[in-house]
Amino acid sequence: MTLPPAASLHQASGCFYQRWQSLNDWLRELEPLWRPIPFMEPAPAWRDAHPDLARWLEALPEEDCQDWEERLPELSSLLAGHVPALARYRDLLDLPRLATEAEGRQAELAEVAAVDMPGRKRQQAGAFAAAISPLGYPVLDWCCGKGHLGRTLARRGAMEVTGFEWNPELVTDGNRLAEHYGDPVRLSHQDVMVDGLKLPECHHGVALHACGDLHRRLMQSGAQARLPRLSLSPCCYHLTGDERYQLQARQTREYGECLSVDRNDLRLAVQETVTAPERVREQTTRISTWRLGFDALQRELTGNGHYLPVPSHPAGLNNGRFEDFCRWAAAKKQLTLPADVDWAEWLARGEARYRQVRRHELLRHLFRRPLELWLVLDYAVFLEEQGYRVRLGTFCDRQLTPRNLLLDAEREGG
Incomplete structure (x- = not known):
């Protein structure tokens, strides 16, 4: 379908429906890439469908993750080599600037x-x-x-x-x-x-x-x-x-x-926000890591293969220990923890999951x-x-x- 130029959107009757239809069909085609929520799904189906894409993403250094977050259109062009439909990304999103x-x-x-x-x-x-x-x-x-x-x-x-x-x-x-x-x-x-x-x-x-x-x-x-x-x-x-x-x-x-x-x-x-202060980002990373570590622990203990949502935590836990967070979360979810939990191991699993989530979210954020x-x-x-x-x-x-x-x-x- 040939679309009218973005700058003439307000002039061509019906063009908004045509653009909506094209974008709708594109989003449906690529649903497997954006439907899975990385925080909840450690092994989304797209990893098997696009193994080269998964390997490339999961090998990204942390500084590259942040760089690509700021350059998603360029990332779409790069990833079009793995997912050809992403080549349409820029054209689908093209819009005029209404004020300088x-x-x-x-x-x-x-x-x-x-x-x-x-x-x-x-x-x-x-x-x-x-x-x-x-x-x-x-x-x-x-x-x-x-x-x-x-x-x-x-x-x-x-x-x-x-x-x-x-x-x-x-x-x-x-x-x-x-x-x-x-x-x-x-x-x-x-x-x-x-x-x-x-x-x-x-x-x-x-x-x-x-x-x-x-x-x-x-x-x-x-x-x-x-x-x-x-x-x-x-x-x-x-x-x-x-x-x-x-x-x-x-x-x-x-x-x-x-x-x-x-x-x-x-x-x-x-989900996109203007960059938060370093202190806030560090705290968010720490709490996200703890939540993922606790989720890995509860899956092991319960045999439940699904993410277990935990409510917002008291602010007093922010500067505490991973163990404190897990004990609070377990109490909230009425989960009994064994006496011999290896907290270092489950924290390490949370850190590994956070690294994976960070890279899978980069794809979803497109x-x-x-x-x-x-x-x-x-x-x-x-x-x-x-x-x-x-x-x-x-x-x-x-x-x-x-x-x-x-x-x-x-x-x-x-």
């Missing part, structure tokens, strides 16, 4: 007025504002927090901003900031998930990183209310009330070979962005079905936020 970095900086809220606003959030709001400029309608800031995005848009020409936020403390703080700086922004305490929610007429609905069902509710309610424009950067797709994900568009739901995903699958789409784009293309198809002209692209670099996709939809005929 310079435009984003120009649109940022002035630092002196960005009270209670972390620098990264200020940059994200500026980039988002630049990508949806110019503004022609009053703005409805959805799940607005303290109204930082709304205040940014007010200084970009929004004549009036209404904010909906469920946390009354954030509403109070946001209204105080808007009044102090003279911004035409008014926040209201509102649960956007209630039935029968009435939206202000003829407004431009915006949402920067509203999670899961919250951003989906903006699309559904905004389209039903025939809002003239909707602009959203989705986040946390897995935060949904449905066990299995429900596609939004009629065309995608009716496609005979549609991918089926649940909440666990959707977590893959948001599919984070494809799965996310599969979801957002469905949103684009839905909005087209509701009578909107849609732009889809990125509004900032992934180093600022990995959740940098932006849907900008304007109702046909205004």
